Amino acid sequence: MAIIYDSTHRTFKLDTKNSSYIIKIYDENYILNLYYGAPIPDTYLAKREKRYPNASFSLANPVIGEHGFTPDTAPIEYGCNGAADFRISALAIRNASGDSVTDIRYTGHKIYTGKEEIPNQPSSYAVDGDAETLELYAIDAVTGAKVTLYYTVFADAGVMTRRVRVENASDKTFDIERVFSMCVDLPTMDYELVSLYGRHAKERHIERRPLAHGVQGVESKRGVSSHAQNPFIALAECGSTEEHGSVYGFNLVYSGNFSALVECDFNGTSRVLLGINPTDFGWKLAPGEAFDTPEAVMVYTDGGMGEMSRVFHRFYNTHLIRGKWQYAKRPLLINSWEAAYFDFDTDKLVAFAKAAKEMGIEMLVMDDGWFGKRNDDTNSLGDWFVNTDKLPGGLAPLIEQVNAEGLKFGIWYEPEMISPDSELFRAHPDWCVHVAGREPMIGRHQYVLDVSRKDVRENIWQQMYDVLSKHKIDYVKWDFNRNISDAGSAILPPERQKEFFHRFILGTYDLMNRLVTTFPDILFENCSGGGGRFDPAMLCYSPQIWTSDNTDPIDRLYIQFGTSLAYPASCMSAHVSACRRTGFETRGSVAMWGTFGYELDPRKLTAEEVAIVKEQIKEYHDTYDLVRRGDLYRLVSPFENKHRAIWEIVSPEKDRAMVTMVTFHCEVCGIVIAKLRGLDPQRYYKNEMTGEILSGAALMNAGLVLSGLSADDGESLTVYFTAVE
Numbered sequence: 001m002a003i004i005y006d007s008t009h010r011t012f013k014l015d016t017k018n019s020s021y022i023i024k025i026y027d028e029n030y031i032l033n034l035y036y037g038a039p040i041p042d043t044y045l046a047k048r049e050k051r052y053p054n055a056s057f058s059l060a061n062p063v064i065g066e067h068g069f070t071p072d073t074a075p076i077e078y079g080c081n082g083a084a085d086f087r088i089s090a091l092a093i094r095n096a097s098g099d100s101v102t103d104i105r106y107t108g109h110k111i112y113t114g115k116e117e118i119p120n121q122p123s124s125y126a127v128d129g130d131a132e133t134l135e136l137y138a139i140d141a142v143t144g145a146k147v148t149l150y151y152t153v154f155a156d157a158g159v160m161t162r163r164v165r166v167e168n169a170s171d172k173t174f175d176i177e178r179v180f181s182m183c184v185d186l187p188t189m190d191y192e193l194v195s196l197y198g199r200h201a202k203e204r205h206i207e208r209r210p211l212a213h214g215v216q217g218v219e220s221k222r223g224v225s226s227h228a229q230n231p232f233i234a235l236a237e238c239g240s241t242e243e244h245g246s247v248y249g250f251n252l253v254y255s256g257n258f259s260a261l262v263e264c265d266f267n268g269t270s271r272v273l274l275g276i277n278p279t280d281f282g283w284k285l286a287p288g289e290a291f292d293t294p295e296a297v298m299v300y301t302d303g304g305m306g307e308m309s310r311v312f313h314r315f316y317n318t319h320l321i322r323g324k325w326q327y328a329k330r331p332l333l334i335n336s337w338e339a340a341y342f343d344f345d346t347d348k349l350v351a352f353a354k355a356a357k358e359m360g361i362e363m364l365v366m367d368d369g370w371f372g373k374r375n376d377d378t379n380s381l382g383d384w385f386v387n388t389d390k391l392p393g394g395l396a397p398l399i400e401q402v403n404a405e406g407l408k409f410g411i412w413y414e415p416e417m418i419s420p421d422s423e424l425f426r427a428h429p430d431w432c433v434h435v436a437g438r439e440p441m442i443g444r445h446q447y448v449l450d451v452s453r454k455d456v457r458e459n460i461w462q463q464m465y466d467v468l469s470k471h472k473i474d475y476v477k478w479d480f481n482r483n484i485s486d487a488g489s490a491i492l493p494p495e496r497q498k499e500f501f502h503r504f505i506l507g508t509y510d511l512m513n514r515l516v517t518t519f520p521d522i523l524f525e526n527c528s529g530g531g532g533r534f535d536p537a538m539l540c541y542s543p544q545i546w547t548s549d550n551t552d553p554i555d556r557l558y559i560q561f562g563t564s565l566a567y568p569a570s571c572m573s574a575h576v577s578a579c580r581r582t583g584f585e586t587r588g589s590v591a592m593w594g595t596f597g598y599e600l601d602p603r604k605l606t607a608e609e610v611a612i613v614k615e616q617i618k619e620y621h622d623t624y625d626l627v628r629r630g631d632l633y634r635l636v637s638p639f640e641n642k643h644r645a646i647w648e649i650v651s652p653e654k655d656r657a658m659v660t661m662v663t664f665h666c667e668v669c670g671i672v673i674a675k676l677r678g679l680d681p682q683r684y685y686k687n688e689m690t691g692e693i694l695s696g697a698a699l700m701n702a703g704l705v706l707s708g709l710s711a712d713d714g715e716s717l718t719v720y721f722t723a724v725e
């Protein structure tokens with residue numbers, strides 16, 4: 001049993017293979033957290049409820065009395081606003097009488113095998129009943145808010161997920177002002193906060209800072225999860241490394257405005273919150289209605305950041321990504337964007353396909369520029385009909401010719417956008433996201449389409465359905481090229497405008513869900529100016545995401561190392577482009593640690609480059625399973641080493657491994673010794689490059705000698721290992 005209820009102590013114990021989590025129902029039905037950390041056998045730990053009793057100026061519950069327990073310092077399981085817990089709160093409800101005091105107490109629980117879906121939202125799933133769920137019921141007696149705290153334990157995966165439902169069980173409407181997906185009080189603040197910051201073309205760079213007293217954290221209010229901060233944070237024990245030490249990882253399955261906050265209080269404890277950003281959020285809940293938060297994924301391990309990442313990777317590959325393309329081999333693609341931008345026609349694309357076919361590429365993706373009158377980025381978003389000047393006769397003749405070359409065919413969309421210069425905008429000027437009396441801000445010459453509206457979604461759905469149902473389209477790249485300002489919807493009443501951002505995301509999910517269920521064979525790839533919507537929610541609809549518009553392999557090292565903190569290689573789209581900063585080999589080595597593909601004009605390659613591409617494609621097929629199923633070890637991080645990055649991927653069976661080193665800002669590169677990880681110490685492995693056979697123990701302790709690179713910037717070396725019997 002992964003979830004146990006100890007009725008003597010009124011505690012719940014939630015166990016994964018990496019962690020234990022203990023919840024206590026205390027006097028007056030306060031719900032407290034007694035423990036979250038490495039596995040322990042106990043179901044109760046005494047003297048943890050009061051944690052720091054009797055602090056001056058702390059307030060007491062009048063029934064419990066002034067001696068000992070105070071909500072000010074107790075480890076409250078789901079902190080509420082205004083009832084003597086002064087830390088950042090997970091829940092605040094403004095009730096009919098206008099105050100926002102909220103105070104929930106336990107009323108009951110249910111434990112069952114499996115996991116329910118969240119209505120209308122993406123979330124992780126159980127496989128063959130490999131999860132158990134605890135529903136903890138609580139009520140705020142005054143507002144009548146019934147709160148369900150959901151905990152799902154994936155014991156073998158080492159993962160726990162949480163989410164919250166608020167129902168209005170009163171006879172008056174109330175306003176939810178903040179409702180986080182999870183809250184956890186940890187007893188110390190001896191952690192560093194790890195987060196992933198960035199911008200367009202520089203996504204998910206790793207940042208690590210010690211916790212300090214007060215509130216700290218990261219968030220987005222851009223309407224999307226964003227390039228600027230990812231909905232992921234970790235708390236890494238001070239002194240922990242890739243391989244050692246306690247780490248808590250938190251990731252939100254949400255594509256909208258999020259907040260990941262940590263408050264360290266005067267006692268040196270840490271409260272962690274993750275959920276919808278309360279800024280620009282509010283939700284009116286009428287009697288009988290319910291509100292569901294997105295899901296938070298939680299990983300604890302004492303195996304360092306590296307193990308935390310591997311737990312996330314396995315979990316996302318097996319319990320989040322879904323559909324045909326979760327496990328089916330995905331086609332190796334070439335994308336037209338960097339090769340042609342808007343300048344293409346049928347003949348050029350067919351010529352790309354011919355040249356690509358020669359090298360072994362399996363799919364041609366026609367990027368932006370095929371619809372309306374779009375020859376640059378100033379117009380036509382929303383007009384999803386073919387530009388027959390470019391593609392005479394429409395898509396059918398093009399697709400037939402591409403297919404005749406033996407290639408599949410993919411297409412680009414940006415469904416949630418509208419150009420002011422479009423037929424759609426001229427017909428429906430109020431369909432863009434805007435507020436009364438203000439001209440909306442413009443980005444890349446475009447507005448955002450108000451997909452919180454059903455009529456708007458229906459229009460886009462019809463247009464997409466017409467194209468996708470009538471043509472042999474194997475792949476869709478779904479883009480989103482600006483952030484959302486002037487947030488409001490023409491059809492929401494004033495008192496509901498605060499619901500807009502969340503309604504927008506629910507609208508996006510609805511449209512995506514309709515498409516992926518209607519076209520289960522299409523491979524969807526998510527994109528937002530590169531990786532501006534690289535989050536777990538998008539992985540529920542598209543098993544791969546364009547990691548960044550930046551395809552420079554050295555810049556990509558940072559982006560991919562950062563992205564890999566939470567997200568697996570199977571979803572990190574990575575292409576070899578025409579970027580000249582390094583040779584072709586290194587571009588291939590870096591892209592190989594991802595979905596792999598090309599983004600260049602295949603007609604312009606030299607004979608020598610064509611030969612390299614053919615080699616790379618052989619290597620891609622050979623390592624396809626290893627990269628997608630294997631365990632990642634970040635041996636040398638570019639964030640910590642000025643000269644090189646080294647990563648290793650080991651098959652789950654520990655019978656194959658690949659180690660790649662890329663050098664940059666190069667000193668004279670002498671001998672580098674990389675201590676490998678994750679091998680079986682007892683087995684022997686053949687170095688496929690040198691033929692040398694060494695034990696796993698030797699490779700992990702004495703290390704692998706990597707040499708042979710010149711002093712040039714941007715060289716790479718990949719060594720393969722195979723276990724010998």
Ligand code: GLA
Pocket residue numbers: 337367368412479481527528529530546548549
């Ligand atoms: C975004 C994407 C690119 C490309 C362009 C097309 O920037 O990230 O890959 O699709 O849009 O406009």
